[in-house]
Amino acid sequence: MNASAPVIRMQHVSKWYNPHFQVLKDCSLDVTRGEVVVVCGPSGSGKSTLIKTVNALEPFQQGTISVDGIDLHGKGVNLPRLRARVGMVFQHFELFPHLSVLDNLDIAQRKVLGREREEARARSVALLKRVDLSAHAEKFPGQLSGGQQQRVAIARALAMDPVVMLFDEPTSALDPEMVSEVLDVMVQLAREGMTMMVVTHEMGFARKVAHRVVFMDQGEIVVDAPKEEFFGAVTNERARVFLSKILAH
Amino acid sequence: MNYHWNWGIYWEASPEGTGSYADMLWSGLLVTLEVSAIAWVIALLIGAAMGVVRSLPSPWAKRISGTYIELLRNIPLLVQLFLWYFVMPELVPDAWGDWLKQMPDAPFWNSAVGLGLFMSARVAVQVSTGIAALPRGQQAAGTALGFTLPQTYWYVLLPMAFRVILPPLTSELINTIKNSSVALTIGLAELTARTRAMQEFSFQVFEAFTAATVIYLLLNLAATWAMRLLERRLRLPGYGAG
Numbered sequence A: 001m002n003a004s005a006p007v008i009r010m011q012h013v014s015k016w017y018n019p020h021f022q023v024l025k026d027c028s029l030d031v032t033r034g035e036v037v038v039v040c041g042p043s044g045s046g047k048s049t050l051i052k053t054v055n056a057l058e059p060f061q062q063g064t065i066s067v068d069g070i071d072l073h074g075k076g077v078n079l080p081r082l083r084a085r086v087g088m089v090f091q092h093f094e095l096f097p098h099l100s101v102l103d104n105l106d107i108a109q110r111k112v113l114g115r116e117r118e119e120a121r122a123r124s125v126a127l128l129k130r131v132d133l134s135a136h137a138e139k140f141p142g143q144l145s146g147g148q149q150q151r152v153a154i155a156r157a158l159a160m161d162p163v164v165m166l167f168d169e170p171t172s173a174l175d176p177e178m179v180s181e182v183l184d185v186m187v188q189l190a191r192e193g194m195t196m197m198v199v200t201h202e203m204g205f206a207r208k209v210a211h212r213v214v215f216m217d218q219g220e221i222v223v224d225a226p227k228e229e230f231f232g233a234v235t236n237e238r239a240r241v242f243l244s245k246i247l248a249h
Numbered sequence B: 001m002n003y004h005w006n007w008g009i010y011w012e013a014s015p016e017g018t019g020s021y022a023d024m025l026w027s028g029l030l031v032t033l034e035v036s037a038i039a040w041v042i043a044l045l046i047g048a049a050m051g052v053v054r055s056l057p058s059p060w061a062k063r064i065s066g067t068y069i070e071l072l073r074n075i076p077l078l079v080q081l082f083l084w085y086f087v088m089p090e091l092v093p094d095a096w097g098d099w100l101k102q103m104p105d106a107p108f109w110n111s112a113v114g115l116g117l118f119m120s121a122r123v124a125v126q127v128s129t130g131i132a133a134l135p136r137g138q139q140a141a142g143t144a145l146g147f148t149l150p151q152t153y154w155y156v157l158l159p160m161a162f163r164v165i166l167p168p169l170t171s172e173l174i175n176t177i178k179n180s181s182v183a184l185t186i187g188l189a190e191l192t193a194r195t196r197a198m199q200e201f202s203f204q205v206f207e208a209f210t211a212a213t214v215i216y217l218l219l220n221l222a223a224t225w226a227m228r229l230l231e232r233r234l235r236l237p238g239y240g241a242g
């Protein structure tokens, strides 16, 4: 792939849940390699839907999305293969409760990427170390705190060597004291140059590592601006109101 | 009541000349075990498959599994066994019908398959309920990792769904064992049939049915115990209440 081509290119994407309800309205967005894009907006504005169209978890009716140069709607596209290269982290972690932490990290490497047991295990062990959870390798998800589970979930996604990582409100289901341990991992990841698209209201995170901030409202991308501009002098009225609300507390 | 009790009857020779009455009941118990075991395997395999189909979003999948389940659940087991045993051989092409009728052990295979299909509808409902009870995000997580739909079911959804439904599956297993007694109506020499034969030969009705009652009870207690053991082995640390 051309190194400077966007990792995610979303053009004029529209989606309807039914003929009377358009959840995404003509959304266009590029995420280039190494870029961190934060998506924010009021509840119900379509942030989750937008991010889930990127790995085709949500279908869309109009427009085009390509990931690493591959058109999601292209002929003969192998969606599972494509998704394997896009890491996703969910609000509620979604670890597999019947598998140990290590097996959670191993399973897709082996069954999707076809890695040998030892190779997968080595990768998993290294990633667990990186998210500082080596001591919990043999535990089951139910034995971990929320913050620990989310770090395992990040490691599980990274184990697939993704070209881009998607996060859908990764800290909003966490107790406040656990938010920073997850954000720290994400900040480190961003600084290492991972391409990231992050739905979050953690503006501290956005300030620290985002390159661009996207503001959505009622299914539309209302603002798409460099971080400095967004926090400095955002001119959009709706975005200003939203920002003042979430920054107030 | 002018009844002549004889608890020693079990050790007396039966008129069949193949051993004692106890041997007779024992052979019936073995047949009950075999029929129930085969029926249970069929019920689990087809039930799991139909339960998965029922959990798919496609309206066609729901229609197919719905029809299957309602048909098998709403026709009495006895009628189903009669349909498989007496009616089906007449409906299929002659050659197949002859093969079915001449099959050695026809009552055995009819009972095992008929009972298995009957129970599979009930297992299917449990399986789809178990799948529906899992968080929606589990499937999304499997899909996002690059699993195909069958892989997502196999590696992510089914292992948890089966854990969720183990308690109701225990009662379905016991239902399978109990329902196997219906097979006596198509001539299978299972435990209830052998009990009736003992009663008819010996006129010791109480002794015969006391034995059957105790054996069924022990059998089902053993099945319950085995399933509890399985439940305990599959219990996940820190998960749910357990």
Ligand SMILES: Nc1ncnc2c1ncn2[C@@H]1O[C@H](COP(=O)(O)OP(=O)(O)OP(=O)(O)O)[C@@H](O)[C@H]1O
Pocket (backbone or CB within 6 Å): A017, A023, A041, A042, A043, A044, A045, A046, A047, A048, A049, A050
């Ligand atoms: N399966 C669905 N069918 C119909 N409407 C849906 C469905 N899923 C989501 N919606 C609606 O689409 C809109 C956008 O939902 P979405 O989850 O993308 O919003 P969001 O910005 O992520 O909100 P939140 O901040 O609460 O997570 C909402 O109005 C929601 O009610």
Ligand SMILES: [Mg+2]
Pocket (backbone or CB within 6 Å): A047, A048, A049, A168, A169
């Ligand atoms: Mg959301």
